[in-house]
Amino acid sequence: MITNARVLQDDFLPNEVVHRHTEMNRVTDALEPVVEDDIPEDAFLVGPSGAGKTCIARYSLEKLQEERVDIDTHYVDCWQHSNRFRALYKVLEGVESTYDVHRSTPHDEMIAQIEDRDQPYIVILDEVDQLADTQLLKQLYSIPEVTMLLICNRERDLYAELDERLQSRIRSSVTVTFDAYTHDEIFAILSDRVKWGLADDVIEDPLLEEIATAAEGNARDAISILRSAARAAERDGTGEITARHVKHAVPEARAEIRQKNVDKLNDHQQHLYEILRENGGGSPGELYAAYREAVEDPRTKRTVRSYLQKLEHYNLAESSGSGPSRSYNILET
DNA sequence: CCTCCACCGGAACGGAGGGGGA
DNA sequence: TCCCCCTCCGTTCCGGTGGAGG
Numbered sequence: 001m002i003t004n005a006r007v008l009q010d011d012f013l014p015n016e017v018v019h020r021h022t023e024m025n026r027v028t029d030a031l032e033p034v035v036e037d038d039i040p041e042d043a044f045l046v047g048p049s050g051a052g053k054t055c056i057a058r059y060s061l062e063k064l065q066e067e068r069v070d071i072d073t074h075y076v077d078c079w080q081h082s083n084r085f086r087a088l089y090k091v092l093e094g095v096e097s098t099y100d101v102h103r104s105t106p107h108d109e110m111i112a113q114i115e116d117r118d119q120p121y122i123v124i125l126d127e128v129d130q131l132a133d134t135q136l137l138k139q140l141y142s143i144p145e146v147t148m149l150l151i152c153n154r155e156r157d158l159y160a161e162l163d164e165r166l167q168s169r170i171r172s173s174v175t176v177t178f179d180a181y182t183h184d185e186i187f188a189i190l191s192d193r194v195k196w197g198l199a200d201d202v203i204e205d206p207l208l209e210e211i212a213t214a215a216e217g218n219a220r221d222a223i224s225i226l227r228s229a230a231r232a233a234e235r236d237g238t239g240e241i242t243a244r245h246v247k248h249a250v251p252e253a254r255a256e257i258r259q260k261n262v263d264k265l266n267d268h269q270q271h272l273y274e275i276l277r278e279n280g281g282g283s284p285g286e287l288y289a290a291y292r293e294a295v296e297d298p299r300t301k302r303t304v305r306s307y308l309q310k311l312e313h314y315n316l317a318e319s320s321g322s323g324p325s326r327s328y329n330i331l332e333t
Numbered sequence: 334c335c336t337c338c339a340c341c342g343g344a345a346c347g348g349a350g351g352g353g354g355a
Numbered sequence: 356t357c358c359c360c361c362t363c364c365g366t367t368c369c370g371g372t373g374g375a376g377g
Contacts, residue, residue: 083363283340324375
């Protein structure tokens with residue numbers, strides 16, 4: 001049934017990008033000078049999740065490398081590597097170097113490794129608003145060989161973190177805005193994946209429409225749902241994806257994402273999440289009291305506050321109100 | 334309108350842990 | 356081997372904030 005599992009993965013890059021030609025062109029126009037050995041422009045990609053930002057960024061770099069081979073490129077997910085060392089470490093991974101990076105390497109030396117290069121280096125910083133340390137952005141901006149593709153969901157999320165000088169630099173770079181995909185576009189994207197990744201006639205168009213609707217403009221979600229449904233159908237051995245498979249796949253795809261995030265939490269954080277789930281929510285005070293009861297050797301209130309923030313960061317919880325009316329709620333969507 | 338209180342989150346600190354260099 | 360430099364994580368301390376209730 002699944003003939004090419006790669007095609008159903010999140011990070012699969014199709015060999016042609018559909019529906020995003022304008023955005024694609026704007027990004028390549030910014031980078032194109034590098035082919036003639038000129039200095040490319042930084043670009044800033046803004047838009048909701050699943051709108052193709054990451055895909056376009058990676059795709060345009062791939063195309064660029066076909067035209068000029070001696071460019072280094074790299075992809076860094078700032079959400080996963082939010083502190084300065086990890087992000088820098090990731091950035092450094094992208095440059096060809098025999099240089100050995102270890103935990104005790106001073107930042108300056110790592111930066112120097114990037115500075116000392118004479119080839120262009122284009123790096124994608126995905127979810128750049130999650131970067132805890134904006135110092136890194138500043139430093140990278142000051143290196144002429146480095147060009148950045150910054151990706152984030154909302155412009156103001158990033159600006160909130162930055163000082164004015166950096167803000168104006170980013171404002172002056174090429175900004176490409178992405179809108180969520182329309183229902184039809186999602187449908188077309190799904191059709192392509194079906195064509196390349198699944199055997200013929202395993203899913204009917206109306207079901208694909210249903211997936212497209214459930215995904216609400218988010219291509220990543222759409223593909224996750226399709227993947228879930230295809231796996232379920234394969235398990236059943238029915239030979240085709242049925243309405244039942246799709247129906248289950250919608251919550252399953254969400255649960256899968258949630259579980260991935262829960263797995264990243266430490267024991268104390270997981271306990272806290274359990275408490276939040278049992279109670280459905282509560283004030284920080286109540287949650288802390290329950291947490292204190294539940295674990296031996298509980299952490300301090302301040303630490304638990306950080307944990308709650310972490311849950312929010314991973315989209316497992318949401319907070320509302322402030323001061324005495326502050327409360328946390330479980331996020332099950 | 335004002336005061337109180339729970340909560341927020343930045344900052345500084347310290348111990349554990351890991352790795353290089355003398 | 357020891358020392359140094361780094362990160363990571365939790366702790367302590369504390370000024371700030373905004374609703375609730377007088």
